[in-house]
Amino acid sequence: MNQIDFEKLGIPTVTVVTNSFVGDAKASVLGIGVSDMAFVVVPHPMGGISLDAIRAKADAAFPDILKAATQWKPTVTKLPPAKSPYVKSSKFTGTYADVNKMFFEKGWSMGLPIVPPTPELVRAMLKGTSHHPDEILWEVPPRGGALTVKLAAIHAVMAGCRPEYMPVLLAAIDGLRSDKMSWRSATTTTHPNSPLVIVNGPIVKELGIAYNTGAAGGCYLPNVSIGNAICLIARVVGGAKPPDADKSTLGYPGNMIATVIGENEDANPWEPYHVEKGYKKSDDIVTVTVGGPPVNWQDHSSTTMEQVMRVAAGTVNYPGQNGSCYRTPFQGWGGDVFFILSAEFASLLKKDGWTKDSIRKFLFENGRHSIGELQAECVEIVEKRLGSKVTAETLLPASSSPEQIQIVVSGGMGKQSQYWPTCPGGPDHAIMINIDAWK
Amino acid sequence: MLVAKGREKREMKRLRIGRSHSKQQTKAKSLKEVIQQWNLLNPEGAIPVKLVKLAPRLNTLEGKTIGFRANGKQNSDHFLNRIAELLTKQLKDVKIIKLWEVVPSSFDYPPKPEDIQKIAQLKPDIIIGSQGD
Numbered sequence: 001m002n003q004i005d006f007e008k009l010g011i012p013t014v015t016v017v018t019n020s021f022v023g024d025a026k027a028s029v030l031g032i033g034v035s036d037m038a039f040v041v042v043p044h045p046m047g048g049i050s051l052d053a054i055r056a057k058a059d060a061a062f063p064d065i066l067k068a069a070t071q072w073k074p075t076v077t078k079l080p081p082a083k084s085p086y087v088k089s090s091k092f093t094g095t096y097a098d099v100n101k102m103f104f105e106k107g108w109s110m111g112l113p114i115v116p117p118t119p120e121l122v123r124a125m126l127k128g129t130s131h132h133p134d135e136i137l138w139e140v141p142p143r144g145g146a147l148t149v150k151l152a153a154i155h156a157v158m159a160g161c162r163p164e165y166m167p168v169l170l171a172a173i174d175g176l177r178s179d180k181m182s183w184r185s186a187t188t189t190t191h192p193n194s195p196l197v198i199v200n201g202p203i204v205k206e207l208g209i210a211y212n213t214g215a216a217g218g219c220y221l222p223n224v225s226i227g228n229a230i231c232l233i234a235r236v237v238g239g240a241k242p243p244d245a246d247k248s249t250l251g252y253p254g255n256m257i258a259t260v261i262g263e264n265e266d267a268n269p270w271e272p273y274h275v276e277k278g279y280k281k282s283d284d285i286v287t288v289t290v291g292g293p294p295v296n297w298q299d300h301s302s303t304t305m306e307q308v309m310r311v312a313a314g315t316v317n318y319p320g321q322n323g324s325c326y327r328t329p330f331q332g333w334g335g336d337v338f339f340i341l342s343a344e345f346a347s348l349l350k351k352d353g354w355t356k357d358s359i360r361k362f363l364f365e366n367g368r369h370s371i372g373e374l375q376a377e378c379v380e381i382v383e384k385r386l387g388s389k390v391t392a393e394t395l396l397p398a399s400s401s402p403e404q405i406q407i408v409v410s411g412g413m414g415k416q417s418q419y420w421p422t423c424p425g426g427p428d429h430a431i432m433i434n435i436d437a438w439k
Numbered sequence: 440m441l442v443a444k445g446r447e448k449r450e451m452k453r454l455r456i457g458r459s460h461s462k463q464q465t466k467a468k469s470l471k472e473v474i475q476q477w478n479l480l481n482p483e484g485a486i487p488v489k490l491v492k493l494a495p496r497l498n499t500l501e502g503k504t505i506g507f508r509a510n511g512k513q514n515s516d517h518f519l520n521r522i523a524e525l526l527t528k529q530l531k532d533v534k535i536i537k538l539w540e541v542v543p544s545s546f547d548y549p550p551k552p553e554d555i556q557k558i559a560q561l562k563p564d565i566i567i568g569s570q571g572d
Contacts, residue, residue: 005555009559011494016569018570034493051517054514092476151482151484
């Protein structure tokens with residue numbers, strides 16, 4: 001919850017936060033120039049308890065809230081001095097293993113081995129882009145570290161990227177830094193959000209970005225190293241680390257290495273994703289979103305594609321999905337979801353006469369659950385959203401409109417595919433960036 | 440003589456094995472324990488901090504307009520509803536605005552600029568926000 005904007009307008013604030021999240025709250029405010037805020041800490045949790053229990057917590061917190069509202073004064077904490085974004089270098093004596101140990105202990109890596117970022121390697125990496133090394137790309141939330149092109153190159157070196165991968169990495173950062181991505185929200189919540197980066201255009205084959213069998217599974221240097229660099233930047237420059245800033249309850253490997261895949265344009269029987277969105281086939285494009293984790297679905301025995309699609313529809317709206325009761329039809333709430341079809345399913349669907357639009361329509365109409373199957377208080381939430389009465393039998397779809405179901409073909413042969421849900425607080429729509437701008 | 444030659448051959452072989460083993464040991468030692476001087480670039484990034492001045496604080500809530508801001512998660516509104524009841528009972532002339540009712544998207548994170556303005560136009564003297572998680 002961001003209350004800083006009200007403080008800037010001269011309106012004092014008090015913020016109630018649970019003891020499990022107060023570390024996250026304090027870390028976040030430091031990154032935006034506030035040394036202290038009036039927090040009132042209550043025992044976790046607040047959600048998932050009865051009305052009587054939450055009222056009792058309010059009773060217990062009331063004296064502290066009154067005190068925070070009328071007696072609290074900010075303590076004077078020394079903030080890090082404001083300084084120009086520049087990259088420091090330092091001398092270190094030790095073995096390669098010692099360098100890795102030092103980086104991890106300082107919070108400069110995530111525990112996987114890194115390639116030590118020497119000036120020589122970073123200079124070589126910077127040859128991958130024409131952008132000036134001192135160009136400031138992003139003050140990465142929640143810590144607010146200034147990411148320059150040079151700093152991105154440092155992380156690219158650490159992650160094992162080659163210089164020719166830099167334009168893809170920088171284009172992905174260009175997408176993630178957009179205000180519409182809600183990066184601060186996405187990386188500090190309990191939901192294990194991670195970036196999904198889809199690459200289209202000739203650059204996929206030029207760089208050897210995997211788009212066929214196992215494309216999302218590791219073992220392909222461009223995919224893994226770019227994904228690794230993105231997460232290093234998020235953790236180290238942005239400070240989105242568990243347990244304080246990144247509150248992902250459990251997390252998953254995508255929080256360590258972002259998923260980077262090429263679209264399998266050879267196997268896509270319809271138009272490539274970027275062409276569908278108005279680009280030329282020859283354009284090199286990156287599509288970025290934040291959400292997940294992905295859900296795999298399969299159907300090895302259905303004999304009709306309609307039955308296969310019924311299995312898919314049942315997958316895309318699983319009841320435990322975050323924000324499932326927020327996706328009221330045509331209310332514009334809830335972000336794009338990604339339906340990543342394997343080469344085999346795409347081919348079979350096309351042969352059976354399906355188009356991307358008919359797939360979307362089918363999933364929107366059939367991928368629904370009744371509100372009664374979703375989490376408690378869904379009736380109340382949906383009624384507030386719609387401004388009208390609903391019942392437990394009212395059906396909710398996986399997205400707020402068919403157009404928010406994005407269809408991409410990636411992966412190889414095999415009757416398996418993946419669904420990537422979105423997350424409330426994340427982006428409404430994926431962002432597409434032309435990689436040429438970063439070459 | 441044959442025996443002596445054989446002994447000599449065995450001795451030479453033993454020496455060759457010994458030298459090779461010693462070379463391997465040195466190579467292994469050097470691979471394991473290469474201590475060197477590194478020049479490394481810091482991957483953290485400086486924080487260009489612009490200090491934010493907090494709003495002046497209140498010394499009473501009596502006669503004040505209090506904006507309540509829930510974060511949209513379960514029970515954040517119920518918690519604030521109870522705080523509102525207690526304030527109204529215990530303090531004089533307190534006006535309560537439940538922002539989730541008048542600006543439904545007020546719990547968006549980050550808040551939209553237009554919503555911040557809508558809330559400011561309601562002229563709250565203080566905003567009490569609560570998470571529900």
